[in-house]
Amino acid sequence: MNIGNIILSTALMLSLASVFFMIRSVHDEKKSFLAGQRIFYITGILIVFTVLLLFNSFMNNEFQYAYVFNNSSMNMPVAYKIAAMWAGNEGSFLIWLLILNICGIIAIRKTDEFTPILLTSVAIAQIFILLILLVKSPFAYVWNFFPGDFKLGEIPGDGSGMNPLLMDPWMIAHPPILFLGYASSTIPFGYAIAALIRGEYDSWVKKSYPWVIFSMLTLGVGIFMGGYWAYKVLGWGGYWGWDPVENSSLIPWLVSVALMHGLMLQSRKQLLKRTNIVMALSYFILVFFSTFLTRSGVLSEFSVHSFGKSSVLYFLLANIIFFVGVSGFLFIKRYKQIESKKFSTDIFTFEGMTVYGIIVLLLFSFIILAGTTMPIITGLFNSPANVTENFYNNISIPFGIMILSFIILSAFTIRKYEKSDIIIAAIFSITTGVLFNIFATKNPAAILFSVLSFFLSTMIFLDLKKNKKGIILSSRIAHLGVAIFVLGVISSNLHSWSEQKQVTVGETVQAGSKSITLKGFKEEEKSHVLLSISENGKTADARMAYYIDPKTESLYREPYIITGITGDIYITPQQYNFASVNFSSAMLHENDEKNISGYKVKFYGFISNSMGSQGMAIRTDLMVNGKKYFPGIKFNSAGDTEKIDQRITGTDKTISIESLDATHRSVRIFITPGKDAVIPPDYAILEISHKKFIWVVWLGTILIAAGFVISLIRIRR
Amino acid sequence: MKNKKILVFIAALILLVTAILSLSDDLFSPYVTFQYAEKHPGKYVQIIGKRAKDTEVTHSAAGFTFTLIDESGSRLTIFHNGVKPQNFEHTEQVVVLGKYSSDKTIFEADKVLVKCPSKYEKEKNK
Numbered sequence: 001m002n003i004g005n006i007i008l009s010t011a012l013m014l015s016l017a018s019v020f021f022m023i024r025s026v027h028d029e030k031k032s033f034l035a036g037q038r039i040f041y042i043t044g045i046l047i048v049f050t051v052l053l054l055f056n057s058f059m060n061n062e063f064q065y066a067y068v069f070n071n072s073s074m075n076m077p078v079a080y081k082i083a084a085m086w087a088g089n090e091g092s093f094l095i096w097l098l099i100l101n102i103c104g105i106i107a108i109r110k111t112d113e114f115t116p117i118l119l120t121s122v123a124i125a126q127i128f129i130l131l132i133l134l135v136k137s138p139f140a141y142v143w144n145f146f147p148g149d150f151k152l153g154e155i156p157g158d159g160s161g162m163n164p165l166l167m168d169p170w171m172i173a174h175p176p177i178l179f180l181g182y183a184s185s186t187i188p189f190g191y192a193i194a195a196l197i198r199g200e201y202d203s204w205v206k207k208s209y210p211w212v213i214f215s216m217l218t219l220g221v222g223i224f225m226g227g228y229w230a231y232k233v234l235g236w237g238g239y240w241g242w243d244p245v246e247n248s249s250l251i252p253w254l255v256s257v258a259l260m261h262g263l264m265l266q267s268r269k270q271l272l273k274r275t276n277i278v279m280a281l282s283y284f285i286l287v288f289f290s291t292f293l294t295r296s297g298v299l300s301e302f303s304v305h306s307f308g309k310s311s312v313l314y315f316l317l318a319n320i321i322f323f324v325g326v327s328g329f330l331f332i333k334r335y336k337q338i339e340s341k342k343f344s345t346d347i348f349t350f351e352g353m354t355v356y357g358i359i360v361l362l363l364f365s366f367i368i369l370a371g372t373t374m375p376i377i378t379g380l381f382n383s384p385a386n387v388t389e390n391f392y393n394n395i396s397i398p399f400g401i402m403i404l405s406f407i408i409l410s411a412f413t414i415r416k417y418e419k420s421d422i423i424i425a426a427i428f429s430i431t432t433g434v435l436f437n438i439f440a441t442k443n444p445a446a447i448l449f450s451v452l453s454f455f456l457s458t459m460i461f462l463d464l465k466k467n468k469k470g471i472i473l474s475s476r477i478a479h480l481g482v483a484i485f486v487l488g489v490i491s492s493n494l495h496s497w498s499e500q501k502q503v504t505v506g507e508t509v510q511a512g513s514k515s516i517t518l519k520g521f522k523e524e525e526k527s528h529v530l531l532s533i534s535e536n537g538k539t540a541d542a543r544m545a546y547y548i549d550p551k552t553e554s555l556y557r558e559p560y561i562i563t564g565i566t567g568d569i570y571i572t573p574q575q576y577n578f579a580s581v582n583f584s585s586a587m588l589h590e591n592d593e594k595n596i597s598g599y600k601v602k603f604y605g606f607i608s609n610s611m612g613s614q615g616m617a618i619r620t621d622l623m624v625n626g627k628k629y630f631p632g633i634k635f636n637s638a639g640d641t642e643k644i645d646q647r648i649t650g651t652d653k654t655i656s657i658e659s660l661d662a663t664h665r666s667v668r669i670f671i672t673p674g675k676d677a678v679i680p681p682d683y684a685i686l687e688i689s690h691k692k693f694i695w696v697v698w699l700g701t702i703l704i705a706a707g708f709v710i711s712l713i714r715i716r717r
Numbered sequence: 718m719k720n721k722k723i724l725v726f727i728a729a730l731i732l733l734v735t736a737i738l739s740l741s742d743d744l745f746s747p748y749v750t751f752q753y754a755e756k757h758p759g760k761y762v763q764i765i766g767k768r769a770k771d772t773e774v775t776h777s778a779a780g781f782t783f784t785l786i787d788e789s790g791s792r793l794t795i796f797h798n799g800v801k802p803q804n805f806e807h808t809e810q811v812v813v814l815g816k817y818s819s820d821k822t823i824f825e826a827d828k829v830l831v832k833c834p835s836k837y838e839k840e841k842n843k
Contacts, residue, residue: 165803356726363730374745385747386763388814389828394737394744500798502778554804572800575776587773664771685776687800 004053004065004139011046012130014039015123022120033116037108040119043126044101051098054091054138058084063156066145067091067138073161080167086175087166089295089312090138095176097129099183107187107211114194114207121190128319132312164549164556170229174222178249181219182287185252187211188259189284189323192277196330201273201338205266208280210715212263215283216256217708223249224701231694233558239492239697242392244299247372248290254365255283258358266340269351273340275358281327285320286369292316298376353410357403364399368392397445400486404452407479411459421462429454436487440495440692449490453483474714478707485700491693496567498689500574505681511569511688514562518684521546521576529573529684533562544573567692574685583679585658585670597653597671599624606662607632617644620657620667624648631655631669746814751785751793758819765812766793774805782823785811797826804831 021036054067058081063069071084071091086092104122108115143150150156188208195204226246227239240246259279265271293299296313370377371391375384433451437443460480463472501509508517519530519541528543545558562569586594588603595601604621607630611617619632627649634642645656648671658668673679738744746763754762766785768774769792774783780798787793795813805811808831815826 355723359723359727359730363727363734367734375748378747383748385745386814388743388746388761390741391738391744394741395734398733398737500778500780554808557803574781574801575774577776587771589771661771664769666771685778685781 002139002141004050005134005137007046007050007053008130008133008137008139011043011050012127012134014043014046015127015130018043019120019123019127022116022123025116033111036116036119037111040108040123041105043123044105047098047101051085051094054085054094055082057139058082061159063159064141065138066140066142069142069145069156069159071159071162073159076161076167079169079172080162083166083172083175084162086179087162087171088138090133090136090140092175092179093129093132093136094138096179096183097126097133099176099179100126100129100186103184103187103211107190112207113198114191114204117194117197118187118190121193122186124322125186128315128322132315135315136312165233168229168233170225170233174225174229177218177225178222181215181217181222181249181253181256182291184211184215184218185256185284185287188215188280192280193327193330195277196334199334199337201277202266202270205263205276209260209263209267210712212256212260212280212283213708213712213715216253216260217705217712219249219253219256220701220708221705223253224698224705227701228698232561239694242371242389244372245294247368248294251290251365251369251372252283252286254361254368255279255286258361258365259283261354261358261361265351265354270341271351272355272358274335274338277331277338279362281331285323285327286365288316288320288323292320293372299372348409348413350410350413353406353413357406357410360399360402360406364395364403367395367399371395401445401448401452404449404456404483404486407482408452408456408459411456411463411479415463417459417462425455425458425462429458437490437494440491443494446490446494449486453486456480456483474707474711476707477710478704481700481703481705481707483700484696484703488693488696488698488700491567492691492697495692496690496694498570498687500685500687502683502685504683509686509688511571512690514569516571516686516688518686521578521682529576531560531571542571544571546573546576563695565695567690568694570689570691572687572689574687576684577682579680579682580673584673585668587666587668590665596669597673599648599671600626601655601669601671603667603669605665606660618660618662619644620660620669622655622669624655624671629655631657633657633660750789751787751791754793754817754824755819758817761814761816763812763814764793764824765810767809768805768811774801776801783811785813793824794822795824795826795829796821797829799827799829802829802831805829 018039025032191204191208231239262276371387378385503518527547531542593602602623615636617634619630631646632644660667743761766787769784772784812830813826814828
């Protein structure tokens with residue numbers, strides 16, 4: 001046992017003790033409750049200590065820990081060593097645990113009759129995460145983690161480092177913010193459970209409302225950041241790909257947005273009492289279910305993010321089954337008892353429109369969930385089938401239109417607009433909506449979306465001109481954000497286009513008003529493709545990372561983005577062709593003939609000679625300009641290789657085998673090019689995308705987040 | 718909440734979703750073998766394989782071409798006219814979505830997935 005695991009086990013025992021005292025506090029109120037609460041505080045101290053311990057291990061390069069070894073290395077900057085704490089499964093569960101515990105402590109600080117049950121719920125969630133951490137501990141030693149590769153007590157000299165794709169400032173902020181959202185979903189859940197057990201279905205709403213807003217804000221900002229990161233750095237070309245990992249945050253987030261609206265209706269009009277309980281319970285359970293989908297490896301073949309199958313699967317599954325079981329049991333037991341006020345039969349009311357909006361959000365979330373789990377569902381009966389991006393895109397059209405429509409309609413129910421205002425707004429938004437699209441797309445859905453978005457924005461501006469008070473402001477800003485976001489999505493997808501161009505060094509291609517010239521390649525520790533970009537006589541140099549990362553042995557490329565008011569020009573280096581390499585080497589299969597450094601080379605096959613205890617040699621049977629040559633590679637018994645090069649008779653050029661593949665009978669042959677050889681210039685294949693008004697998407701997300709922040713500030717007062 | 722209108726609304730939404738799902742044929746991508754893909758040209762499918770290391774990825778302005786090998790050892794040439802994913806050269810397995818074209822005897826992919834930036838489980842590399 002090591003110190004980290006001992007602390008984690010102690011925290012687990014104390015969490016159990018805390019639950020035990022909380023349950024006892026039902027009988028002898030005060031004493032047990034105080035004991036349980038104090039014990040929970042102690043678990044907090046232990047968890048903080050564990051995080052510091054892991055932090056310290058990263059700072060001191062303690063590579064005896066497999067987690068440190070896998071995610072860090074000696075020369076990594078300090079900021080990324082901190083980010084490495086959540087770069088892997090084990091560490092991210094630990095950060096989640098830390099945030100969960102802090103949320104718990106804040107929520108139970110002021111005690112009331114709900115606190116014992118709330119604390120029990122938090123402690124049980126904490127117990128599950130601690131169990132996962134003990135099974136997949138961040139403090140596992142390398143010799144236990146990689147048995148056979150490391151001897152007992154052997155400490156690796158350096159770690160394997162972080163994936164270069166993750167070495168980005170966004171990696172420092174994006175995951176912890178998501179975890180804030182994940183972890184804080186536990187508090188509304190705890191209150192909902194408390195409401196069910198105590199049989200009071202009103203007072204939990206006020207208590208959990210700020211937590212729901214906080215959770216919705218942080219999870220939302222986390223998702224937005226992820227999209228921005230994917231666009232800016234990862235070179236996926238877009239900000240959203242309906243990937244399981246992305247969906248797994250979106251599904252609970254949509255539920256949290258629905259829940260927030262539901263709680264608002266309950267506190268104002270005593271409606272939706274049952275629905276709100278169900279939504280609060282589902283929000284939390286969906287967070288865990290999503291984690292299960294992405295972390296357990298069940299979808300690893302269907303995602304661009306990959307996570308190996310792991311034993312975490314069963315713990316997460318047990319966790320979900322437990323919470324679903326408890327929640328379901330309590331809810332069914334209390335179902336008849338919970339009474340909401342009946343709806344007014346008049347359909348066109350604020351509550352009516354909001355309820356329809358909530359239904360749309362929930363069903364949308366459910367369909368995304370169904371799509372994401374499709375490989376598992378179909379896998380139960382048949383070979384697994386996945387859904388395509390079109391599935392999500394097609395579904396999003398009617399749901400998006402309905403969401404916009406209900407926002408607009410609900411605005412009409414609470415505010416009397418002048419008839420003339422409405423007519424002017426309608427004419428304005430139809431005109432702009434059509435003009436916005438007509439030159440780029442005639443897609444009717446795009447036009448409808450645009451008209452609705454412009455109409456909503458206009459109505460909000462008219463509204464804000466008259467009234468800027470608290471509750472109005474937050475909802476208007478967030479809804480304005482939705483409208484602007486939709487416009488951004490339309491222009492950045494439907495008005496955008498991309499093309500692939502083959503560009504030779506020195507050649508210039510046009511991208512809109514800009515001229516892009518390929519300057520060449522700069523070889524350094526982290527190599528770059530060099531460009532120069534000019535417009536109106538002004539020229540600027542640009543560089544795009546393009547190198548093989550030594551740790552992962554994979555090619556790392558970064559896009560170059562020219563930001564502009566009308567949109568971004570997004571340049572991805574698809575491939576840089578080193579003409580000298582193509583000129584002087586080639587891959588040949590049996591009986592292939594290719595031109596290498598000006599020689600005709602034909603490959604007939606392999607000849608292998610065993611050299612007894614000294615190992616073996618594999619030679620190739622080649623015909624070079626009509627003469628036979630047999631260059632090869634020698635393998636000795638220690639596993640080292642040595643090349644057997646051959647000189648082309650009468651020249652100073654040598655034929656060398658760069659690599660060979662005996663099973664597929666292919667070789668890569670290199671011939672030194674002569675001094676007089678005319679080597680063609682290098683060329684690159686660039687993908688140049690025009691992303692129209694992509695900043696409008698970012699603006700929309702910022703406004704949505706701003707609306708949530710305003711609402712949070714208003715509640716805090 | 719015994720509101721009939723709400724139930725009607727939900728039923729209408731479900732009908733709408735069903736209608737959308739039944740209208741288009743490229744919403745689902747069943748996992749199939751290379752043989753199945755080749756025998757059903759034009760059908761939208763998903764295949765998985767290892768990149769054949771004995772062949773090279775060739776690029777042109779139109780896109781890039783590579784060869785995949787499946788578990789049974791059969792090979793399929795894939796063409797994709799988009800951006801080559803990060804980590805492509807290093808990846809163990811490649812998942813490809815698209816249709817087989819019998820005229821060009823090539824699998825035309827509209828999506829290529831590889832293992833990725835969130836390396837939550839990594840094979841040892843010492």
